[in-house]
Amino acid sequence: MARTARGFAALALAVALFGSSGCGYNTLVSEREAVESAWGEVQNQLQRRNDLVPNLVETVRGFAAQEENVLREVTEARSRVGGAATPSEAIEASNQLSNALSRLLVVVERYPELRSNQNFLRLQDELAGTENRLGVARKRYNDAVQRYNTTARRFPTNLVARVFGFEARDYFEAPESARGVPQVDFQRRP
Template identity: 50%
Template sequence: MIALAVVGVLALLLLFLVVMTYNGLVRKRGAVDNAWAQIEVQLKRRHDLIPNLVETVKGYAAHERGTLEAVIAARRQAVSAQGPHDQASAENLLSGALKNLFALSEAYPDLKANQNFAALQDELATSENRIAYSRQYYNDAVLTYNNGIQTVPANIVAGMTGFQAREYFQAPEEERGPVQVRF
């Protein structure tokens, strides 16, 4: 009788541990999903600013059609990207196209002095900072979640209940090296 009570108490403790572990993993997975949603919010803000920026530039640099079309195409690809890897690649392509667009402002002093252009450029810079923070927050949440599903005893519960590791938001390989500065 006492042995049966001890076994029952141990079974309840084990069940409690499994439930607590599972709930902790659900919370961590939710944090990752929330962090990804925050990245998407900031990227949408960035994507919404770009058409306004392009329209402002069009009036000053109409013959720079190739640069403007590259920005529009990169934005389109970034808007339709799915998942951290594709999104990172598309956003890096868009960043490169925007750098070319901002380089145009150096060639057109009137554009550089335009208040709308300056305001949009400032808004885009603010968006870039928010995106960088959101990416960092997402990667921190992924680290916490991935560590959670890979450590004992949570890895047992994670394996039984189908929790899968999440992908980090990473820069492409070619952008990880040192920056080359040439004068």
């Protein structure tokens, strides 16, 4: 009899915990959807940047054909972004593209006629605007991940998360190479 009472008490406690966190499942679903939505915006901005890269590469190629290695690195990095299947792969590929674009801008410093080309200047402005939008999208994604991960780890929602397989999400982190401030001077003469 005491065993039955203990079993019933344990069952009642479990029901109470899950009942009090009954909205926990719905909250987790909502937070996960917010992460997915924010990731969609990151992907949108990554695609926008990817769409600008070929025009930028061709403009630079017209002035600096001897810089083929850097241009190839940018093109290959762009392809990796387009072929990324998971957020982790997309983050890594995006970081590689950012590094390649930084090297491309260093090359541009050596060509004053390129720095004054209207098409290049327009593309550079569009790329800068896209990088700003991408930065905002990454921040919103990381904010959504933080809310989701916090919800999924907080008691008693963590019990619901474990039962229903809500996994922690990765943050979009900048690579070590992007954590310093790049020194680019377009006014310097070679």
